[in-house]
Amino acid sequence: MGGRIVSIAANTFRETIRNKILYAILAFALFVIGITYFLADLSVGELTRIIVDVGLASIHIFGVVTAVFIGISLISQEVDRKTVYLILSKPVPRWEFIVGKAMGLSATLALTTLAMAAMLFLVHLGYERSPEPGILIASAGIYLELVLLICLASFFSTFTTPVLSAIFTLSMFLIGHVSKDLIVFGGRSASAAVQWAAKVLFYALPNLENFNWKNEVVYGGVRSPGVLGMAAGYLLCYCAAVLTAACLLFSRKDFK
């Protein structure tokens, strides 16, 4: 079982790292992070804060673009190209295929996020002459968010087209950063039904702010290990739920 999942993950990783578009996105991201070094010189005051702020925002944006771009092709491309026939006709349970693909893409995102984080770390080190480990912690938070987006993209691509998968995943990304507001809005309503619905929606939708540790780095704060552990636990539970739903949908899918 584990061997097959690892093989599917390794093949997915190999597929994505041989994709030229991924390199184009990564090269552009590294370029943008690189120019923050000069951007700091152009700004007035809070020079290193500009580097970290713009740099982490770049890692976040380019990470989301990469996750959505490779995530939506997770299953739909395999189905469209019929490559899935050769895998699923073998003694491979369908859930192993979904989990293996998600793991492979998560490995690719780990590599790209690490490359961008290392670039920002070096730019900051070059400017400030002192290392800032917070950059790596905040980048780890961004990576966890990207893994969750990959799982959501895989869920959507089990039943819809790549374009709709991209739209749904991006919508989830946007909603995920404001989902806490649902509780606030629900609390303002006098109706118990609305309050209840707001709560249900809050728990059903991803809360991506759990992984947003950028402000602490920019403003010099540090997240406690307990909070980091909670975020990792939340990620595990949410991804397990989303992937289970994706596997259930995929398990009875007919390939025309």
Add this chain to the structure above:
Amino acid sequence: MSGNGPVIEVSGVSKSYPMGFWRKRVKVLSDLSFVVGQNEIVGFLGPNGAGKTTTIKILNRLAFPDTGTVTIFGEEAGKRPGSRRRIGFMPEQPYFYEYLTGAEFMSLCGHMNGLGRGEIKRRSEEMLTRVGLDGAAGLAIRKYSKGMLQRLGLAQALLHDPELVILDEPMSGLDPMGRMEVRNLIRELKDAGKTVFFSSHIISDVEALCDRVVMIHKGTKVAEGSVDELMGKEGVQYVEVVFSPLPPPGWASAAGLTRESGSVQGDTFVLKARDHEDANHWIGELRRVGSLVTSCIPVKKRLEEIYVEQVAGNAREDGLGG
């Protein structure tokens, strides 16, 4: 059918797909039933859109029947993924991960089939050599020709030495030499005790290879049986009798033979008798004028003619019914 229990048993399978904007269900298979016995080569014949590929997808758990059952080696198809170790499958016009080399792809398939590293290496080399791709093992699949892709599809289907091999249009895209190699490979699989079920448009290949044939049209089985049975059912089309030396000039027309039933070909006279009784009658007549029999062949219908008749007959019935 030979052997013990059936290897494949399809019973009353119906399948429909939602089509178009309103997702109206269109029936693709209708109450399809057939069996494939152990160590048989069974051909699956039908025109485009007959439901061959859908049936093969159901056998390979890539699609699920609406009604009916499919058992392979006595187990419900797809219920236990592990049971698929006994099956090798090549889809129609197989698509591959083009960024992989042939050897990398075979390695991936080996892992999917649960083979060990050493076995994967040994079997990959063996199978790539067997299909004539040993020189292209290190080449990216995107550089393969259509025929090479077909061969790679065959190699991956046989990699884990399966007991049952299911091939969807295995001859498609191959040149005459490649077709002959695939035919030989299928015969070798049978000699090695394997069971082969394959669909094909090339009726001559089916006729030459298969122990039995299943014909479908518009999702319904129209004929099933051994090639001999199917051709036997139709009986002898005519008996061709060849005579030499030639009968005297004008004899044929005087005897009432038409140009179709009796003609001169070189220094022989070829007669097409309706049946054996008619042939014996003409043999007697021609002996009287000094012409002797050099050969006598009962000509049966070819599988292709039976196939065309079955499909055309089915289409006529549809027309009458509709």
